[in-house]
Amino acid sequence: MDLRVPSGWFFTLVGLILIGMGVFAPHMGAAPLTTDNVNLYSGACMLVFGLFLLLMAWRAARQEKGSIP
Amino acid sequence: MKLASVDYVILALYFAFVLGIGWRLRKRISSSGDFLMSGRSVPVWITSLAFIAANLGAVELIGMAASGAKYGIMTAHFYWLGAIPAMLFMGIFMMPFYYGSKARSVPEYLKMRFDEKTRAFNAFSFAVMTIFSSGISMYALGLLLHLVLGWSFDVSVLASAAIVLAYTFLGGLTSAIYNEVLQFLLIVMGFAPLAILSVNKAGGWQGMVARLPPNMTHAWSYMGSPTENPMGVEIFGMVAGLGFVLSFGYWCTNFLVVQRAMAADSMSAARRTPLIGTLPKMFLPFIVIMPGIAALVLSKMNLGYNFPLKATGGPDYDQALTTLMAQFYPAGLLGVGMTGLMASFMSGMAGNVTAFNTVFTYDIYQSYIRPGAPDRHYLTVGRVTTVAGVLLSIAAAYLATRYNNIMDLLQLVFGCVNAPLFATFLLGMFWKRTTAHGAFSGLTLGTLAAVLTLSSTTAEGKGGWIANLYTFPSQMAQNFWIAIIAFSTCLVISVAVSMFTTPRTDKDMEGLVYGLTKVPHDATAKWYQRPAPLTVIVVILLLILNIWFR
16 A cells, blocks of 8 residues: 555545635634634645645556556 | 534544554555564655654654743754764664664564573563553543543543554554654644744744743753753753763664664665654754744733643643644644644554564563464464553553652653663674673663662652752753763673673674674665765754754
C-alpha cells in the first residue's frame, strides 16, 4: 500500500470540509482573536497538499506499471 | 472549549482512516519479522518521518509550547543543539553497526557485542520503561480531554487504547509507522496555522522581541551564568548535558526511535532515515515552540487573552497550547487541531507498544522463556504481547491517577536511563577493547549513579529523598547534570573494568565494532542519496538557525 493514497484522500476530504465551513458558515464558532477566514485558508492549503500527495502516488503507480512490460 | 458537530466529523474521519490503514496492512503479515520489524521493507521517506514522529507525541507537543512560554527560544536547543547533531551522528556513525549486525533490537545488539547479562539488563529496563511511558501518555490524554472538553477520563483512556490496539494488532509495526506519519502530517497541517496566526497577532518575531525580556528571545546570548537565563543553565551543562549526553543517548540508543530506522529497506535507506528526518525536524520549533512564546506575548497585550492559571495560582504553562487554539481556531479547524492532539497521544502509545512487543518477544520470550520454537509461534506471542502491552499501559495510566508523584519521579528517572547506555554504545561500537564485564558494570553503576544523584540533590522542590547535598537552580539544570554524571560514571567504570578483563577476539566482533566492519560507501549513488552531502546541507542550515536566534 502506498501511504500517499490514504494520506492524500484524508487531506483532500478535510480540506473540502474546511473550505465548506469557510464559505457557508464563516461566522460559526468564530475565534475571538482573529477576523480572518481561518477555515477557508487552511482548508485550501490542505486540499492542495492532499491533491499533491494523490498526484505523486498516481505518478509512482503509473511509472511502476510502465516499467513492467 | 466545546466541539461542534463538524469537529466530530473530522475526528471520526481520522479514526476511520487510521483503522482502515491497519485493516489494509493486515494481509502483509505472515511472519514475526513482518509484524515486529515491518519485514525491513518500508520506504525511506516514511521511516524518516516516523523517526521524528515517534518523538512528537502530545506530551512533547504540549510540553514544547509550555517550555516556549516558560523558557522562551532557548527551548529550541532541544532541537538545534540536541536532536539534530544526535540524529546526524546516528545516521553516519551508528547505523552501519545496528543495521549491519542484523540485530532485531537494541538489546539484541548488546547481546551480540557483549553478553547475555547486558542484554537482559537493557531488555527488562526498556520493557518497564515503555509500559510506564505509554501509561503516562494515556493518563495525560485522559486528563487533557477532561480538562479541555469535559470528556470522561475513563472513556477517553479506554477508547483511545482500543483504537491503538486495533491498528497495531492488525498491522503490527508497519501499521504503527504508517499512522505515525499520517499523525505527523496532521500535526503540521493542524498546528502551522496556529503558529502563523499567533505570531502575527503578537507583532511578528520583531514584535515579540520588543515585548519580551531579551533573555526570552535569544538562545545563546545569555548562557554565561545560570542566573541570567530563564532555564537556569550555564553553557557547559547545556552543551554537555543536553547537547551531548541526553540527546545522543535518546536518539542513538532508544529502541523506540532506532526501530523506525531499522525498518528501512536497505542499509543506505536506514542511514538516510535520521539524516532526512533532520530536515523537517529542524523547522518544528517554529510550529511547536513559537505558539508558546506568542501566548506569553499575547497575554501582555490587553487583547482579552489571559495566560492560563493553575487552581493554586501561578501560570499553567501546559495549557498554553489549548487556550491559544480556543482563541484562534473556529469550529472546523479546531476539530483538526484536537484530532492532531489526540492522534499524537495515540501514536506515542502505539510507538511504545510496538517497541515493547518486539523487545519482549525477541529479547525476553525467545531468549529466556521458550527458545527454538517455529516462527509462527513467535508471531502469536508478538500479537498476544501487543494486547498485554495495551492492557498494562491502561493499568499504568490508572496507577498514575492514584500516585501522581511517583509518575513525576518515573519520568525523571526515564530521562536518565539512556545517558549511561549511550556511553556503553559509544565504547562498544568504537573501542574494540571494551569487554562484556566492563560494559555491564559500567551500565549498572552508571544507572545507579543517576538514581543516587537524583535522590541526593533537589531542584524546584523535587528530588533529594536521601539527602540534599546540592540545590540546582532549575529542574532542567538538574536533569542535564544527572545525565553528565551518569554518562561519565559509566564511561570510567567500563574502561577501567575492561582493562582488567579479557576482550573478545576480533573475529567474534566482525560487523559489530568500528574497524572490524565494512562501512558502506555509496559512491555510485546519486548525490542526494549519499550521507555526506546531506549532512553538509543540514549542518549549514543548522548553523544559520543558531546564529539567527543567538
